[in-house]
Amino acid sequence: MDINKLEDFVKTKHHLPEIASEKEMIENGIDMKDFQLKLLQKTEEMTLYIIQLNKKIESQNQKIELLENKLSKNKG
Template sequence: MTFDWDLIVGNTITPTPGILAIKAASNGNVGIGTPNPTEKLAVNGTIRAKEIKVKASPWPDYVFNDDHQLMPLDSLASFVKENKHLPNIAPAKSVEENGVALGELNRQLLQKIEEMTLYLIDQSREIKSLKNEVQALKTQQR
């Protein structure tokens, strides 16, 4: 048995048709403030929630694996200069036109944070090494 009925909460008849609060479409999509929900939950407005859980996989701790290759900083600088955004992060125009999947964005941002942490650790080691070299040169000159 199949049904092609929609459940609509709101005023869909005259004198002011189209004031729609909630629509549960027969395809399982639910809309709040939207007459034709195209997603499992489509909301035309602001959502306030205590918590939202999003599945995002793979989680980017793989950047800490020995076989993970960081992009050389000069290559990263060239990419950013040319593209005006970070690698593997959607450019502004794409996000403005298409929106963004929050789970995927959080995964990508964490990957960038973890990669920046590794860059900082490498830079700190290099600075420490250079300080030691400078100190050794100063000691030799005395």
Template sequence: MSTLAEVKKYIGANQHLPGVPSAEQVAGDGIDLLKMNATLLEKVEELTLYSIQLEEARQQDQKKLQALEQKQAELEQLLKQVLSRK
């Protein structure tokens, strides 16, 4: 499976998704519905996998954010203690 960056680059260069016929190809050759259904199912599966990857990354980022917020709260409390001693 290509990375999203690779897919974006391909779309930018070719104006259509990888593995999907271009509008010109469809206009000239028509559509093989069986093949197109299989291709579309493949794209749905890829999108599902990308979504899962993004959700996993989001959850990791959320955990990191919570840890940073906790550390910030601890540091703020420590700073208050230090400043109150003066």
């Protein structure tokens, strides 16, 4: 799921996709095996988001460095 869609989902539903809400967990109980598998899936998704964000940050840092170099050459 796209990070922006995920944000919208969490804002409206107040829980992660594929994870039951607190109310549902209290009312229906929790299958621990299923819950742990879903938590592992969410951990993997977060890891992929972090990798994607890190690549974006690295790209932006390279652009900033290039712009700073151009700026310092223009000043000198």
